[in-house]
Structure formats: C-alpha cells, structure tokens
Amino acid sequence: MRRTLGGFVLFSWAVVTFSASACVNAPRKAYTPSEARTLRRIDEVMRIHAEQMEPLFDVETRTAFDDATFVQMETAATMIGEGTAIAMQGDPVAQPYPTQFVDYAKDLQAHARSLGQAAEKKDGASAQAEIAVIHHICRACHAELRAPRP
Numbered sequence: 001m002r003r004t005l006g007g008f009v010l011f012s013w014a015v016v017t018f019s020a021s022a023c024v025n026a027p028r029k030a031y032t033p034s035e036a037r038t039l040r041r042i043d044e045v046m047r048i049h050a051e052q053m054e055p056l057f058d059v060e061t062r063t064a065f066d067d068a069t070f071v072q073m074e075t076a077a078t079m080i081g082e083g084t085a086i087a088m089q090g091d092p093v094a095q096p097y098p099t100q101f102v103d104y105a106k107d108l109q110a111h112a113r114s115l116g117q118a119a120e121k122k123d124g125a126s127a128q129a130e131i132a133v134i135h136h137i138c139r140a141c142h143a144e145l146r147a148p149r150p
C-alpha cells in the first residue's frame with residue numbers, strides 16, 4: 001500500500017506543480033505529506049486544504065467516478081491524513097486555539113485516512129460519504145473557531 005501511495009503522491013506533485021500558478025491562494029510550493037506535517041503556519045495549511053479538497057467537493061453530488069478522481073482522492077487523503085491534519089494537532093499551529101481545534105484536526109485526520117482507504121478500493125459510495133464528512137468538518141471548525149481571529 002505504501003508503494004501505491006508513493007506513486008499517487010508523485011503524480012500529485014506533477015498536478016500541483018502544473019496547476020499552482022493558476023490559483024491566487026495556492027500554497028507556496030508543492031509539499032510532500034511529510035513536509036506538510038511540519039508546517040508551522042495555519043494559513044499555509046488551509047491553502048493546502050483548499051487546493052486538495054475544493055476540487056473534490058463536487059463529488060458529493062456525483063454518481064460515478066473515474067480512475068483519475070480516485071487518484072485525486074488518494075492524493076488529498078494522504079496530504080491531509082499524513083500531513084496537514086498532523087501539523088494542526090501540535091504547536092505552533094494549535095497554540096492560539098481552544099482545545100476543540102485539536103479535536104477537529106483529529107477528526108479530519110481519521111476521515112482523511114478513511115477516504116484514502118475507500119479511494120484505494122475504488123469504493124465510490126464510501127469515498128463520497130467521507131468527502132461529505134470532511135466538508136462538514138471544515139465548515140464546523142470554521143464556524144466555531146475561524147472568526148473572530150484569535
């Protein structure tokens with residue numbers, strides 16, 4: 001499974017590098033999940049979330065998924081589950097926030113990992129359900145903790 005994921009990650013670097021310049025709020029570079037895990041700034045973490053997940057949120061209303069979409073799901077799942085969601089569970093990212101912040105980050109990590117497993121099996125219905133939950137977690141944390149800025 002590791003080797004398969006490695007292939008997906010490599011693929012995602014190419015995609016991210018190619019598309020980054022088109023997006024105003026793109027991350028500063030194409031991070032690997034292990035680099036993303038050590039990020040210290042929440043705004044950069046969130047730019048990665050937007051870059052990885054926003055193209056997938058329309059999956060919530062789709063009924064069929066091609067292989068490229070499953071690859072995209074695995075890439076996003078690895079970047080979040082093995083990268084950004086871990087960065088969010090430690091300081092300095094979590095430091096200014098109340099304890100619920102880390103609870104949301106753990107929840108995000110768990111569902112990102114489930115998304116990765118569903119996508120690897122090409123289980124569209126489960127992947128779709130996980131993406132809907134992830135979307136809900138993004139919105140719930142923003143509603144509770146994003147504004148006013150601490």
Ligand code: HEC
Nearest residue numbers: 042043046047049050053101104105108137138141145146
């Ligand atoms: C644990 C809480 C939490 C979760 C989960 C979370 N966010 Fe955020 N997000 C925040 C906070 C807090 C900010 C404001 C950061 C700041 O002060 O710059 C933010 C800001 C953002 C921004 C604006 C970034 C910028 O350029 O300044 C985007 C885009 C974003 N989040 C997307 C997402 C997406 C997509 C998800 C889900 C995959 C997500 N976030 C999950 C807490 C969260």
